[in-house]
Amino acid sequence: xxxxxxxxxxxxxxxxxxxxxxxxxxxxxxxxxxxxxxxxxxxxxxxxxxxxxxxxxxxxxxxxxxxxxxxxxxxxxxxxxxxxxxxxxxxxxxxxxxxxxxxxxxxxxxxxxxxxxxxxxxxxxxxxxxxxxxxxxxxxxxxxxxxxxxxxxxxxxxxxxxxxxxxxxxxxxxxxxxxxxxxxxxxxxxxxxxxxxxxxxxxxxxxxxxxxxxxxxxxxxxxxxxxxxxxxxxxxxxxxxxxxxxxxxxxxxxxxxxxxxxxxxxxxxxxxxxxxxxxxxxxxxxxxxxxxxxxxxxxxxxxxxxxxxxxxxxxxxxxxxxxxxxxxxxxxxxxxxxxxxxxxxxxxxxxxxxxxxxxxxxxxxxxxxxxxxxxxxxxxxxxxxxxxxxxxxxxxxxxxxxxxxxxxxxxxxxxxxxxxxxxxxxxxxxxxxxxxxxxxxxxxxxxxxxxxxxxxxxxxxxxxxxxxxxxxxxxxxxxxxxxxxxxxxxxxxxxxxxxxxxxxxxxxxxxxxxxxxxxxxxxxxxxxxxxxxxxxxxxxxxxxxxxxxxxxxxxxxxxxxxxxxxxxxxxxxxxxxxxxxxxxxxxxxxxxxxxxxxxxxxxxxxxxxxxxxxxxxxxxxxxxxxxxxxxxxxxxxxxxxxxxxxxxxxxxxxxxxxxxxxxxxxxxxxxxxxxxxxxxxxxxxxxxxxxxxxxxxxxxxxxxxxx
Numbered sequence: 001x002x003x004x005x006x007x008x009x010x011x012x013x014x015x016x017x018x019x020x021x022x023x024x025x026x027x028x029x030x031x032x033x034x035x036x037x038x039x040x041x042x043x044x045x046x047x048x049x050x051x052x053x054x055x056x057x058x059x060x061x062x063x064x065x066x067x068x069x070x071x072x073x074x075x076x077x078x079x080x081x082x083x084x085x086x087x088x089x090x091x092x093x094x095x096x097x098x099x100x101x102x103x104x105x106x107x108x109x110x111x112x113x114x115x116x117x118x119x120x121x122x123x124x125x126x127x128x129x130x131x132x133x134x135x136x137x138x139x140x141x142x143x144x145x146x147x148x149x150x151x152x153x154x155x156x157x158x159x160x161x162x163x164x165x166x167x168x169x170x171x172x173x174x175x176x177x178x179x180x181x182x183x184x185x186x187x188x189x190x191x192x193x194x195x196x197x198x199x200x201x202x203x204x205x206x207x208x209x210x211x212x213x214x215x216x217x218x219x220x221x222x223x224x225x226x227x228x229x230x231x232x233x234x235x236x237x238x239x240x241x242x243x244x245x246x247x248x249x250x251x252x253x254x255x256x257x258x259x260x261x262x263x264x265x266x267x268x269x270x271x272x273x274x275x276x277x278x279x280x281x282x283x284x285x286x287x288x289x290x291x292x293x294x295x296x297x298x299x300x301x302x303x304x305x306x307x308x309x310x311x312x313x314x315x316x317x318x319x320x321x322x323x324x325x326x327x328x329x330x331x332x333x334x335x336x337x338x339x340x341x342x343x344x345x346x347x348x349x350x351x352x353x354x355x356x357x358x359x360x361x362x363x364x365x366x367x368x369x370x371x372x373x374x375x376x377x378x379x380x381x382x383x384x385x386x387x388x389x390x391x392x393x394x395x396x397x398x399x400x401x402x403x404x405x406x407x408x409x410x411x412x413x414x415x416x417x418x419x420x421x422x423x424x425x426x427x428x429x430x431x432x433x434x435x436x437x438x439x440x441x442x443x444x445x446x447x448x449x450x451x452x453x454x455x456x457x458x459x460x461x462x463x464x465x466x467x468x469x470x471x472x473x474x475x476x477x478x479x480x481x482x483x484x485x486x487x488x489x490x491x492x493x494x495x496x497x498x499x500x501x502x503x504x505x506x507x508x509x510x511x512x513x514x515x516x517x518x519x520x521x522x523x524x525x526x527x528x529x530x531x532x533x534x535x536x537x538x539x540x541x542x543x544x545x546x547x548x549x550x551x552x553x554x555x556x557x558x559x560x561x562x563x564x565x566x567x568x569x570x571x572x573x574x575x576x577x578x579x580x581x582x583x584x585x586x587x588x589x590x591x592x593x594x595x596x597x598x599x600x601x602x603x604x605x606x607x608x609x610x611x612x613x614x615x616x617x618x619x620x621x622x623x624x625x626x627x628x629x630x631x632x633x634x635x636x637x638x639x640x641x642x643x644x645x646x647x648x649x650x651x652x653x654x655x656x657x658x659x660x661x662x663x664x665x666x667x668x669x670x671x672x673x674x675x676x677x678x679x680x681x682x683x684x685x686x687x688x689x690x691x692x693x694x695x696x697x698x699x700x701x702x703x704x705x706x707x
Contacts, residue, residue: 011185015251018186018501019185022193023442036191043181043188047252047261050178052138054264054294056147057171062290063151065164077392078291081385082300086334087647088230089304089381090221094326096214097311099422126297140260141297148294154388164563171289182248189255210426211312211365215305217418219373223250223380224450225414229407231384233400233697236277245269250376255624257371257410258297259378267292270386281394288386299337301381302374307333308342309362309370310348316333336639341366341374350578438701439644443698446690449509450518452479453500457522457532470539470667471515479518482508483533483541485526485596487617490698492542503698506544507560508550510690511540511681526595530554540678545635546662547599555669558693561699563635567591567652568621568642577631580654592621592629597661622646635661637699 066074126141127151128134134142154160183329224243232239246269249262256262270288295301307329333348344467345362356572366374391397474480484492500521512519522530524541528552532538546548546559567577577583590611598614606612613629615621621632622642634642639651667674685691696702 003342008416011182014186014195015189015248015255018190019193019251019255022190022195023197026194026197027364030194031333036194038297040195042185043184044256044258044261044414045258046181046184047190047258048180050174050181051260051263052135052265053139054171054174054178055140055296056135056143057167057174058267058289058293059144059147060151060154061164061171062168062286063148064154064160064167065286066155068155074287074290074389074393078385078389080297081388081392082298083383085227085381085388086300086304088226089222089300090307092218092226093308094303095419096218096308099214099316099419099426100210100312100315101423102425114264126485144297151290174259175264175268177180178370179268185252189252192255205683210316211309211421212369213425214312215308215365215370215373217422218300218305218308221376221411221415221418223377227380229382229403229411231387233403233407234397235387236396237273237387241276242384242387249379253375253379254372257375259302259375259382262375262379263292263382264294265421266382270383274387274390278390278394278396281390287390287393288704291386291389292382295378295382295385299334301339301378302376303337303378304334304347305370305374305377306337306348306362309345309365313349313362323472327680335406435571436507436644436647437496439490439641439654440493442495442501442698443497443499444501444506444509445694446506446510447513449512451500451509452520453524454520457483457524457528457537470536471677473536474515474539475519477517477563479520480512480539481520482507483520483522483524483529483538485529485542486523487619488542489618489638489645491638502542503561503694505697507685507691508540508542512683514681531637531668533666536668539674541666542595543663543665546664547597549599549602550666554666555671555674555675556582556664556666558682559664560682560686560694561637561663562660563637563662563663564653565633566636566660567631567633567654568618568639568649569652571648571650573630577652578654580656580658582655589630590628591706592626592632594618594632594634597634607685618642622649 003261056123125139126145128139128142128146131142131146133139134146145592157163192401228239228242231242245251246266249265249269252265253259253262258663267288270292274287310329310333336347365371374651396588468476484500488502488504490502491504495501505521508519508521522532522538524538527543529538529541533541533554543560544554544556545563550556567583568579583589584606590606590613592613592615595614595616602611615629615632617627618634618638620626621629622645632639636651643651644648645684665678667678682691
């Protein structure tokens with residue numbers, strides 16, 4: 001019986017086995033040691049170390065060694081083939097939403113709701129004013145652009161052989177290093193799989209299964225069926241040979257989640273496969289050296305999956321996308337993908353009037369699995385493209401009738417079955433909106449303190465007079481008395497158990513703990529706050545915006561947080577409120593502004609066309625009798641919380657983004673000792689990151705960390 005040596009097992013098989021073992025070890029709750037995480041990082045960094053130099057050297061040598069006529073011929077065929085492959089991919093991507101079920105639209109609580117996207121500058125992305133900066137910061141499009149022009153500059157030089165020989169030797173040395181690093185791939189992939197399984201939070205997939213499953217089916221169809229079958233039908237390369245040449249790079253890209261790190265592997269494997277058919281064609285072996293690095297910067301391959309997410313986000317948030325929007329998605333969306341998918345996504349969501357809260361979905365899905373699927377699809381695209389270009393240069397395209405008939409039956413059948421399977425599977429899922437529950441079920445993040453709650457202030461409380469300072473009064477009384485405002489999400493509210501919680505409430509709890517006293521909360525109206533503080537009945541209240549109207553009534557502590565100015569509006573009307581200029585110039589709008597944000601002079605000066613109405617509580621805006629109010633101007637953090645209770649509404653931060661408002665706690669005007677104490681106490685809590693942790697939990701909606 002022959003024992004198979006480890007060296008005889010193909011590297012791709014060893015990588016697969018290592019990844020499977022890593023996932024198994026991580027999934028059975030074996031502790032994740034720091035050494036494992038460090039080894040995973042080291043492997044990825046070693047791959048990245050060779051990738052950027054290899055891209056640049058490959059482009060310079062590949063283009064510089066061509067004549068002008070051959071370069072022109074290769075460019076034409078490459079552009080045509082890229083467009084054809086992209087068209088094929090887009091057909092599948094645009095068909096995927098047909099499988100989406102009819103779920104009720106909903107919004108998730110997210111701090112990204114309040115973000116304004118960065119401006120996309122295609123010129124700065126591609127043209128490096130400082131090439132060294134592009135290399136140092138791994139700005140790939142700029143590196144590619146620079147390397148292409150260096151290669152073009154080398155093309156007309158007569159005595160360039162020695163220069164090309166030196167650069168070729170450098171490129172080969174980088175390739176050798178990459179091959180050496182790949183010997184350790186099973187170890188690196190094992191560590192990556194262990195870490196991924198150990199850190200995976202299954203709850204993160206909530207609401208994302210539709211996008212993840214659709215992406216998985218698309219990638220499987222395109223990577224293992226459509227692209228290899230297309231090449232096997234019109235080129236001399238066989239289906240198995242194509243997959244065999246790309247499997248190591250596909251597995252590594254999926255495991256690491258990076259297409260960039262496997263570019264050297266793709267180039268070398270493609271060169272070897274091209275050499276089996278076109279060894280007699282001049283410069284055929286250089287095709288992959290040029291095409292593959294360039295493809296990394298183009299909006300092709302896995303980058304196009306970002307367009308699927310835009311369609312998913314529109315469906316999930318209830319936004320309607322017409323046929324014209326599909327055209328816009330292709331015409332405007334594809335150029336956005338020359339940059340990073342993360343930057344492009346923020347712009348695309350805004351372009352199609354989809355709430356930025358969906359951006360969190362995109363980040364989670366990319367980090368979990370879709371980023372890996374995207375890298376795998378990019379490998380397939382980059383492996384197939386040079387084979388097609390080499391075949392075009394050799395004029396060897398020929399139609400294999402048997403293969404054509406076989407794949408004409410297989411591809412449509414598999415595609416229909418796949419999409420029908422998705423549709424049936426999605427429809428069978430019992431789905432319920434979870435955003436409200438995740439918010440209302442929150443409890444304190446940190447230590448609690450003994451508390452009492454009053455629904456209203458005691459009689460004669462507004463006329464009592466303080467005889468001692470607040471700190472002395474608190475110590476004598478044994479508890480601090482805090483006023484909290486009605487309908488003040490997410491700063492103060494009652495959770496599903498009836499417990500008073502929220503960002504401000506937990507800050508007050510921490511204050512009581514540090515004062516070593518209990519706490520008594522009193523529900524008040526905003527108009528009561530001034531007299532209750534002045535009388536000494538209340539020691540402090542929950543926060544209010546730092547605006548002149550509030551500053552005139554109270555002494556405010558130093559700011560402890562901020563709120564951006566945002567607008568709450570029905571989902572279908574979001575497009576009307578993306579620009580402040582358009583909003584302020586309209587005469588037909590009625591805007592509601594809660595009393596805590598109603599700055600009279602500024603509003604009278606700003607809203608000269610439309611009407612701005614003061615409303616006592618945000619809750620009124622969502623009632624049927626106030627349907628004549630088109631939108632509500634409010635703090636973004638509070639707005640995103642209210643959309644959880646009313647998921648048919650969304651939050652818009654119009655451009656240009658206004659300066660945020662500070663939030664501070666009202667206290668008695670005449671107690672400078674307590675004001676100084678609160679200033680120092682808030683500074684201490686900010687320096688210890690306590691307030692940041694509470695902000696992340698209550699405002700950003702992060703989950704409670706586990707011990």
